Amino acid sequence: MNSTAYNYQNDISIRTEGLTKRFGNFTAVDNITFHVKKGEIFGFLGANGAGKTTAIKMLCGLSKPTSGIAMVAGYDVATQAEHIKKNIGYMSQKFALYDDLKVWENMRLYAGIYGMKEKIIAYRINEILMQLGFENEKNTFVKTLPIGWKQKLAFSISIIHQPEIVFLDEPTGGVDPAARRQFWELIYATAEKGITVFVTTHYMDEAEYCNRICMLVDGKIVALDSPKKLKDTFSAQNIDKVFRLLARNTNRT
Amino acid sequence: MIQVEHIEKKYAKVNALQNISLHVNKGEIFGIIGPDGSGKTTLFRILSTVLLADKGKACINGWDVVKDYRIIRNHIGYMPGRFSLYQDLSVEENLQFFASIFKTSIESNYYLIKDIYQQLEPFKKRRAGALSGGMKQKLALCCALIHKPDLLFLDEPTTGVDPVSRKELWDMLKRLKSEGVTILVSTSYMDEAARCDRIALMMKGKFLIADTPSNIVNQYNEKLWAVSSDAMAKLLIDLKNYPFIKNYYAFGDLHHITMQANSKSDIELQHDLHEYLEKLKHQELFISNIKASIEDCFMALTGGSSDTLHTTKNYE
Incomplete structure (x- = not known):
């Protein structure tokens, strides 16, 4: 289907229709349909092997769907992958920072890769340094930063080009409880500015901070709603209980 | 079983371990709980005889980790934090390999790993590198167990593992404990603390506190709401x-706070806060006294903002 023919709405960041990925006779992502609104914090949950990473790879334009449609930032993942890459940010638990480069050099590098203009780069670097309270650390080598700071820096760099959507793949693993909470304050502030946040996590308390949660079991969506509604529907005290209830029915590892 | 006296370890200018002392009894599950960079892995490496401490003494079953490292290695199972099996060998081949270097066979100790290995068996021909995160951890645990060690050192076995698989791993550890295996396990998930007999909360190379989870929670001396x-x-x-706020934290579907008491009763405190929030148009208000969790204790002990550049500067 032609991407322009597909009805893309302005307040929608991601829309999928029957998105499917097969490897041989194994269906990793099985006919998933959902949409994510602009500025929404969308939690993507599932057990290990449920198909989260495969789905994210397709949404980032790194892997072609076997069938179905996915529109990300207005572009078709199957035919306009390069456009998508320019309009999204991505951060995983393995922060892609260069230890032997300084804080500002890391920012400069990524801004260059995204093809940003010199003037805008200088402006954005200062803006981020201020936001993070990093002004005095501009010339610090990244390897000497504590992990919580690296995490905030990696996140800010993933949105240095002000993408429409940022994908966060288990961004908070391993940091201390206070840093984990500070990081979520940063996520809130980002969503507030209209950037859509698509996040996976294994911390079920963090799932509560999402506007909506999508649960994946064996490549299929088994639940999609606000945390509150999910708890009501499954008469569960918290999202951890909902997760256990749903993910227990897996046939896959 | 494990005795550690005043261990110190420095890397260049970073004090990775500062005056760490620890006693773990036979058949105990002892948890080391702390964020990345707190020194957990350094401690595990020293106890597994693969790294030398600068100062202090550590004994495993009465054997010295420096002098008697060869004997110790036959009696411990070590599962490093980083996946360190052979990615290009199949599930079955990895397990066979570890059994053969310890001069044993999968069959002779199968009962120890049966519960987890059964879940892996449908994939035994799959390359280890192609397994999902939870399955890799399960295989690594099997490989660490196949020579029937007396002690098990598990460095973050549940990191990156989903809540269901995490629960299975902990159920498994409980069964091993009943077989008399002593387990030293680290984690950055605070909610796993309750599964340990005793825990040490660790931050920046130091133990903040070491006790049973319930004693640690009981020592929390503030009123938490x-x-x-x-x-x-x-x-x-x-x-x-x-x-009148002192500390406030998001905590899943609730916020946890402490307040300045100012000699007010709990009912007055609750009433005043209720009134304040009602004026700010909050609806469906819920305010209640609660018992602290380990995560609350951790944040209280580290003063909340533990991860500041200022303290890193002190390392330099």
Whole structure:
């Protein structure tokens, strides 16, 4: 289907229709349909092997769907992958920072890769340094930063080009409880500015901070709603209980 | 079983371990709980005889980790934090390999790993590198167990593992404990603390406290409140601006706070806060006294903002 023919709405960041990925006779992502609104914090949950990473790879334009449609930032993942890459940010638990480069050099590098203009780069670097309270650390080598700071820096760099959507793949693993909470304050502030946040996590308390949660079991969506509604529907005290209830029915590892 | 006296370890200018002492009894599950960079892995490496401490002494089953490292290695199972099996060998081949280097066979100790290995068996021909995160951890645990060690050192076995698989791993550890295996396990998930007999909370190379989870929680000496409303994000900001607030944290579907008591009773404190939040248009307000969790204790012990550049500077 032609991407322009597909009805893309302005307040929608991601829309999928029957998105499917097969490897041989194994269906990793099985006919998933959902949409994510602009500025929404969308939690993507599932057990290990449920198909989260495969789905994210397709949404980032790194892997072609076997069938179905996915529109990300207005572009078709199957035919306009390069456009998508320019309009999204991505951060995983393995922060892609260069230890032997300084804080500002890391920012400069990524801004260059995204093809940003010199003037805008200088402006954005200062803006981020201020936001993070990093002004005095501009010339610090990244390897000497504590992990919580690296995490905030990696996140800010993933949105240095002000993408429409940022994908966060288990961004908070391993940091201390206070840093984990500070990081979520940063996520809130980002969503507030209209950037859509698509996040996976294994911390079920963090799932509560999402506007909506999508649960994946064996490549299929088994639940999609606000945390509150999910708890009501499954008469569960918290999202951890909902997760256990749903993910227990897996046939896959 | 494990005795550690005043261990110190420095890397260049970073004090990775500072005066660490620890006693773990036979058949005990002892948890080391702390964020990345707190020194957990350094401690595990020293106890597994693969790294030398600068100062102090450590014994495993009475054997010295420096002098008697060869004997110790036959009696421990070590599962490093980083996946360190052979990615290009199949599930079955990895297990066979580890059994053969310890001069044993999969069959002779199968009962120890049966519960987890059964889940892996449908994939035994699959390359280890192609397994999902949870399955890799399960295989690594099997490989660490196949020579029937007396002690098990598990460095973050549940990191990156989903809640269901995490629970299975902990159930498994409980069964091993009943077989008499002593387990030293580290984690950055605070909610796993309750599954240990005793825990040490660790930060920046130091133990903040070491005790049973219930004793640690009972030592929390402040009045802790849980608050929620229909607008949780706004609520956190409003709580931050409340004149009598001390600490405030988002905690899943609740916010946890402490307040300045000013010789007021609990009922008065609750009433005043309720009134303040009601004026700010919060609905479905819920305010209640709660018992602290390990995560609350950790944040209280580290003063909340533990991860500041200032303290890193002290390392340099």
